[in-house]
Amino acid sequence: MKLQSRHLIGLEGVSADEISLILDTAVSFREIIERPIKKVPTLRGITVLNLFYEPSTRTKISFELAEKRLSADSITFTKAMSSVKKGETLKDTVRNIEAMKINMVVVRHGSSGVPYFLTQCMDSNIINAGDGSHEHPTQALLDMFTIRQKYGKLKGLRVVLIGDVKHSRVVRSNIWGLKTMGCSVAVCGPSTLQPYEVEKFGVDVYTDLDEALDGADVVNIMRIQLERQQSGFLATQREYTNLFGVTAERLKLLNKNYTVMHPGPMNRGVEITPEIADGKSSVILEQVTNGQAVRMAVLYLLSGKREDGE
Amino acid sequence: MPKDKIETVLDKKGINRAITRISHEILERNNGAESLVIIGILTRGADIAKRIASKIKEIESVDIPVGLMDINLYRDDVHQKLDQPIIQRTEIHFDVVDRNLILVDDVLYTGRTIRAALDQIVDFGRPRSIQLAVIIDRGHRELPIRPDYVGKNIPTSKDDRVMVKLSERDEDDSVLIEKSGLKADEKTPAKMKDGVKKTAAKPQKRKGGKTK
Numbered sequence: 001m002k003l004q005s006r007h008l009i010g011l012e013g014v015s016a017d018e019i020s021l022i023l024d025t026a027v028s029f030r031e032i033i034e035r036p037i038k039k040v041p042t043l044r045g046i047t048v049l050n051l052f053y054e055p056s057t058r059t060k061i062s063f064e065l066a067e068k069r070l071s072a073d074s075i076t077f078t079k080a081m082s083s084v085k086k087g088e089t090l091k092d093t094v095r096n097i098e099a100m101k102i103n104m105v106v107v108r109h110g111s112s113g114v115p116y117f118l119t120q121c122m123d124s125n126i127i128n129a130g131d132g133s134h135e136h137p138t139q140a141l142l143d144m145f146t147i148r149q150k151y152g153k154l155k156g157l158r159v160v161l162i163g164d165v166k167h168s169r170v171v172r173s174n175i176w177g178l179k180t181m182g183c184s185v186a187v188c189g190p191s192t193l194q195p196y197e198v199e200k201f202g203v204d205v206y207t208d209l210d211e212a213l214d215g216a217d218v219v220n221i222m223r224i225q226l227e228r229q230q231s232g233f234l235a236t237q238r239e240y241t242n243l244f245g246v247t248a249e250r251l252k253l254l255n256k257n258y259t260v261m262h263p264g265p266m267n268r269g270v271e272i273t274p275e276i277a278d279g280k281s282s283v284i285l286e287q288v289t290n291g292q293a294v295r296m297a298v299l300y301l302l303s304g305k306r307e308d309g310e
Numbered sequence: 311m312p313k314d315k316i317e318t319v320l321d322k323k324g325i326n327r328a329i330t331r332i333s334h335e336i337l338e339r340n341n342g343a344e345s346l347v348i349i350g351i352l353t354r355g356a357d358i359a360k361r362i363a364s365k366i367k368e369i370e371s372v373d374i375p376v377g378l379m380d381i382n383l384y385r386d387d388v389h390q391k392l393d394q395p396i397i398q399r400t401e402i403h404f405d406v407v408d409r410n411l412i413l414v415d416d417v418l419y420t421g422r423t424i425r426a427a428l429d430q431i432v433d434f435g436r437p438r439s440i441q442l443a444v445i446i447d448r449g450h451r452e453l454p455i456r457p458d459y460v461g462k463n464i465p466t467s468k469d470d471r472v473m474v475k476l477s478e479r480d481e482d483d484s485v486l487i488e489k490s491g492l493k494a495d496e497k498t499p500a501k502m503k504d505g506v507k508k509t510a511a512k513p514q515k516r517k518g519g520k521t522k
Contacts, residue, residue: 040383304394
């Protein structure tokens, strides 16, 4: 079993066997994080560029640590400190960095399609760390890892994704991945934040939170992107909280042994109450720890696939 | 081309006797089982490690901690292969510091697996000693590594295959050798196959090694 592609652009089209391979490999890497010396020499000699055109706390640190724990050399590029301000194009920027002999690129960008674009103009392995409203595959993988860790399986579970379905790359990657792995998936959010023909994803679509939560196992709550809300998608933030904010009372609709997830960063008191964010069914911090293991697995599995070797 | 010949080197009883003798030798050399921990290299080394541990329990009535180790992340040829090896779980749920650690594998060949295992163990702590136990030593070392406990030494050519079968995952216990039957000038590189020791890739200079 191996991955088909030498890049990870999204989970659309990635098979169940490939996702299982990544998750199984991540189980082995998860143990390394608990060791006294949290480092293995596997990616010695591999140089990874973290190309971050958008702000990020978790994903950036998680990838950087994953690279360090595998003994790769890593450098991090952030837009604010670069020559992008002088007008250098993306293509020129990455080709110049690649000329310094790097092997893999982890990219976060505000525009959908940038990771794919990089596969066309670079020889490195490209890993998507979030592009526009397209996909954020490693986030969905770590969400699936965390669900599987708790229930021992993915198949047959009911997962509800709540929030801005229209703009959220996390929702999109989760839909592709969870569907492939045999979960029953529902999305819920205001109709203004649902994309056209959302039902074509093959998911159940709700605009009523109570209906969506009824009988579900996992609730994955997306951040309401406050910076987007100037454009009139929501009447007010308070209205969103009243209609779609997840509270302890509403969680009673879920199946017993339910799980609360959030990809972060949280707006406490908006889409999630502090009480459930820190509650005993919350796996939010576990998601963060698992994220490292999943990213180590992705780096490891892709690093063996080089341009010249195929 | 002559057909490959398969010979049995050890049968079920032979393997059992080897494990019994190795267990006694371990106890003798370490003055009992109190200081011991045992780690097997996946997959068949781990099976043998468990058998040695239960044999020691039979003899001394002492439970010694058993760990399993996947050494693929420490290989020196991990980037020379096209497909990354599948990483299995390493389970060492005890402290190795200041213990006499028995490292177990099925077949000792080039020594590269053991080199990787030694590096990995040191990342878990500093044992008082590390001793190596193997069922088969087939020679052709590429590194200065020697076993402390050997089930059986067998002379092989580099193109022969040595297969250790254990009832934990195969039909029965046995050690088989498949003679290549080829003359030296017709030699082809050994292929990777489950349960078969293969020729490791060419040496790669190791940088940043630990000094102790």
